[in-house]
Amino acid sequence: MSVPAVEVRNLTKVFPLSLRKEYLVAVEDLSLTVNAGEVYGLIGPNGSGKSTTMKVVLGLMAPTTGSTKVFGIESRDVRSRNQIGFLPENPYFYKHLTAWETLKFYGKLCGMRGKELKDRAGELLALVDLEGARDRRLSGYSKGMLQRIGLAQALIQRPKLVVLDEPTAGVDPIGSRQIRDLIFKLKDDGISVFLCSHLLEQVQEVCDQVGIIANGRMWREGSLHDLIAIEDQTELVLRDASPELLDKIKALIESEAGGCAELIRSGHPRTTLETLFLDIVRESREAQDLKDREKLAAKEAKKQKPSSK
Amino acid sequence: MSDSVETLPRVPLFSPGRIWVLASSTFTQLVRMRTFYFLIVFAILVAAASNLDLLYTPAQKLRILKDASFGAMSIFSWLFAIAATAVLIPRDLEDRTLYTILSKPVPRLEYLLGKLGGVMLTIGVALVVMQVLFTGFLFFREVTVLASERQYLESQGEMSAADIQVQLDLIRAQGVQWQLLYALVAIFLKASVVAALTMLVSTFASSTLFTMIVSSIVFMVGHFHKLAAGYWLEEFGDSLFTKLIIKPIVMIIPDFRVFNVAENVVGGEPVSAAIMLSLTGLAALYVAVYSAVALYLFIDKEF
Amino acid sequence: MKLNRIVKKALTALAILLLFGLAKSPFENGLSRKLQEAKLIAPIPAGGLGGLIGQSTFLAVLGGLRPLVGIYTTLHAFDAWSFKEWDTVERDYAIITTLLPDDIDSWKTGAWHMAYNAAASELYDESVPPTVRKRNGRAWIIKGVEYLKKGIEQNPRSAVLQHELGDIYRQQLEEPCLAAKHYKLSMEGDYPKSFAQRFYAYSLARCPGREREAYDLLMRIYHDPEEKRTPSVIKRILELEEKLNIPAANRIPDPDPDLEILRRYPNAKLD
Numbered sequence: 001m002s003v004p005a006v007e008v009r010n011l012t013k014v015f016p017l018s019l020r021k022e023y024l025v026a027v028e029d030l031s032l033t034v035n036a037g038e039v040y041g042l043i044g045p046n047g048s049g050k051s052t053t054m055k056v057v058l059g060l061m062a063p064t065t066g067s068t069k070v071f072g073i074e075s076r077d078v079r080s081r082n083q084i085g086f087l088p089e090n091p092y093f094y095k096h097l098t099a100w101e102t103l104k105f106y107g108k109l110c111g112m113r114g115k116e117l118k119d120r121a122g123e124l125l126a127l128v129d130l131e132g133a134r135d136r137r138l139s140g141y142s143k144g145m146l147q148r149i150g151l152a153q154a155l156i157q158r159p160k161l162v163v164l165d166e167p168t169a170g171v172d173p174i175g176s177r178q179i180r181d182l183i184f185k186l187k188d189d190g191i192s193v194f195l196c197s198h199l200l201e202q203v204q205e206v207c208d209q210v211g212i213i214a215n216g217r218m219w220r221e222g223s224l225h226d227l228i229a230i231e232d233q234t235e236l237v238l239r240d241a242s243p244e245l246l247d248k249i250k251a252l253i254e255s256e257a258g259g260c261a262e263l264i265r266s267g268h269p270r271t272t273l274e275t276l277f278l279d280i281v282r283e284s285r286e287a288q289d290l291k292d293r294e295k296l297a298a299k300e301a302k303k304q305k306p307s308s309k
Numbered sequence: 310m311s312d313s314v315e316t317l318p319r320v321p322l323f324s325p326g327r328i329w330v331l332a333s334s335t336f337t338q339l340v341r342m343r344t345f346y347f348l349i350v351f352a353i354l355v356a357a358a359s360n361l362d363l364l365y366t367p368a369q370k371l372r373i374l375k376d377a378s379f380g381a382m383s384i385f386s387w388l389f390a391i392a393a394t395a396v397l398i399p400r401d402l403e404d405r406t407l408y409t410i411l412s413k414p415v416p417r418l419e420y421l422l423g424k425l426g427g428v429m430l431t432i433g434v435a436l437v438v439m440q441v442l443f444t445g446f447l448f449f450r451e452v453t454v455l456a457s458e459r460q461y462l463e464s465q466g467e468m469s470a471a472d473i474q475v476q477l478d479l480i481r482a483q484g485v486q487w488q489l490l491y492a493l494v495a496i497f498l499k500a501s502v503v504a505a506l507t508m509l510v511s512t513f514a515s516s517t518l519f520t521m522i523v524s525s526i527v528f529m530v531g532h533f534h535k536l537a538a539g540y541w542l543e544e545f546g547d548s549l550f551t552k553l554i555i556k557p558i559v560m561i562i563p564d565f566r567v568f569n570v571a572e573n574v575v576g577g578e579p580v581s582a583a584i585m586l587s588l589t590g591l592a593a594l595y596v597a598v599y600s601a602v603a604l605y606l607f608i609d610k611e612f
Numbered sequence: 613m614k615l616n617r618i619v620k621k622a623l624t625a626l627a628i629l630l631l632f633g634l635a636k637s638p639f640e641n642g643l644s645r646k647l648q649e650a651k652l653i654a655p656i657p658a659g660g661l662g663g664l665i666g667q668s669t670f671l672a673v674l675g676g677l678r679p680l681v682g683i684y685t686t687l688h689a690f691d692a693w694s695f696k697e698w699d700t701v702e703r704d705y706a707i708i709t710t711l712l713p714d715d716i717d718s719w720k721t722g723a724w725h726m727a728y729n730a731a732a733s734e735l736y737d738e739s740v741p742p743t744v745r746k747r748n749g750r751a752w753i754i755k756g757v758e759y760l761k762k763g764i765e766q767n768p769r770s771a772v773l774q775h776e777l778g779d780i781y782r783q784q785l786e787e788p789c790l791a792a793k794h795y796k797l798s799m800e801g802d803y804p805k806s807f808a809q810r811f812y813a814y815s816l817a818r819c820p821g822r823e824r825e826a827y828d829l830l831m832r833i834y835h836d837p838e839e840k841r842t843p844s845v846i847k848r849i850l851e852l853e854e855k856l857n858i859p860a861a862n863r864i865p866d867p868d869p870d871l872e873i874l875r876r877y878p879n880a881k882l883d
Contacts, residue, residue, distance in 0.1 A: 088408045513625075
């Protein structure tokens, strides 16, 4: 049994908001596992706790309770980062460095030197298709190019896990496709990928496992295949079906003894991840609203008490 | 094929190599921020000072050149130490460069020391360049001044050769001397302490401006708090105010005046190696303690 | 819970700094004392300067820019001098030498401005009646003397300042005895020996009651092969030979045809 690439156990992260006792619960009792060699997509609306989770995994933040491990090593341990390549959202690296210098800088930080480093940097520039711009300073780079040099930087020490935060945010469709292809390539090379995004289409295309997070909690998690399958429903996909045939099928269903089965809809299949996502977001909002209303009511009650005294 | 913990490469807990990588990158960053344009201003200033021909006696002509140059070097070094250090870490955070660095196997101590080292390296290089530049001017000025003074004294015919020699030696004492290197070291030491102090402030400060202001205030107060404390102690005696406010302040804030030796070394006062050693030790102690406290505040800081 | 931790951390950091401050204080204070004794750092110019210069300049001085403020003030004084603003010159030099108390040249220049330039300017100020002029001029000379005395207090071993003071007594105030006293003091320092000695002898020769001493010294200079027989040496010896009634056999020979002039025209100025 191989060690999971990322293991998050009952993670809770609370931020104090002000000097008074107000807190923001960014992540609440969240657990997830990214198995080695797998592409895991964490999706959720803005402010749902995706980035916080990633930062804890990377050791940039400490968990309030719970734990995160990377290949079995606690995230707070510097050694865990040996195996991680990280691409933050909208990365800006040192603008005064060229692409070549950037890769060499990060490689050296990982203890690489000499020919090994040079070869690797050259290889990565070819991989992200920036060989032509290697001696230009990053201050003159487009967003898509920055994203690509960011990915190359993340891969410099041949990590076994790559963490990508909104890898295609603000990148045009062509750049977006290039990054997607790179993720496929990483997967082929046996590298685990942990990415978070709110671009569902992309997640749907590349991820093996998906977790849907909203308001800091994990609402649904599983393989993409299982998630979008609705257990008690069966989908028939027909080609060139005549109206007569459809009527016949309908009649057949209605004539079924016991009358348990019913036809819910017929038509073209939809991107069901999107439906699921929107359902969850709605559900979580409603739950949050309820919580807020309860809180408000409790506050009102408190306020009224002293006045009645 | 599984990835067990044992197969992971080990990360040395402390790697001078990585600190050097961070320091040299910081140096490059500062240089590419056009910092060294200051050197042009410096060169103009030194050239101007070496052409200043008012009523000065020969020795004064040399001294004014030294005073102006070392004054400029001193201003540059502490101003730069505060400004550059205050800007560096927030900038890394804003650009998210910090995320990418700390998500590599880089302990936070090394990050801090790398940044501090980069600032000190930049100041050191700038100071050496200024010193070389200024020594050139001083040497040239010294030769000219000595020649014209010798000619003048000999033409007067009133002094013996030995007496003339005494006069020329007095001028030479204000010229190029090894002792001037001690002044350079003292300026560098002061700037290093200021940089470490600024880094400490920046680990808890909420903005660059705050860092700059607090560091500058501490720097200024560090020049006169010993004097002010003496006044207060005389005025208020051992009151609660002095005990709770004045004494702790005097205790915490460094006495930056001790690093002002540069001024008098430039003026020609002899300085012993032992004193320079004490100064270096004191500065190293400050840098070490400030770095340690900065690390303590920075180690579990969240971004 | 988390905020408490932040507060706790801040307090711990402060405590560490305080403890460190406590530990390093004796060392730092000791070093500071040692540096002051070695004249490597100046004791802070406290009260005196506060009134003379502005607040920002004062901060600059404390901030380690003493010499720069010194230079600026020197330039300012130069400017004031060219406009004959003597009060400004006087104040500027008070600042300069407070900032740089061991800068001999500044003491010398400041005194020179007062005792010579300012005094002369007053003496030849035609808009003022002659008696007033004389008094005003003399006031400036006295200011120069006082200023130099302060400089000597700060730099007791400076032969240059002693010589300078001797010069003012001899040339401006015509006090040969006082001049002799300070020339004598300048002989003990690093001032050119022969020079200092000759001026001491010249002044001594004019100081009533000390003619014999002066004559002996001048004769020693006269016979010393290392020393120059300047016209002034010879002139003073000739004067003293008359005054002290030195027997003809012991008198110096006519050393130089040039000196015939002195015999015939005793009032001719050669020095």
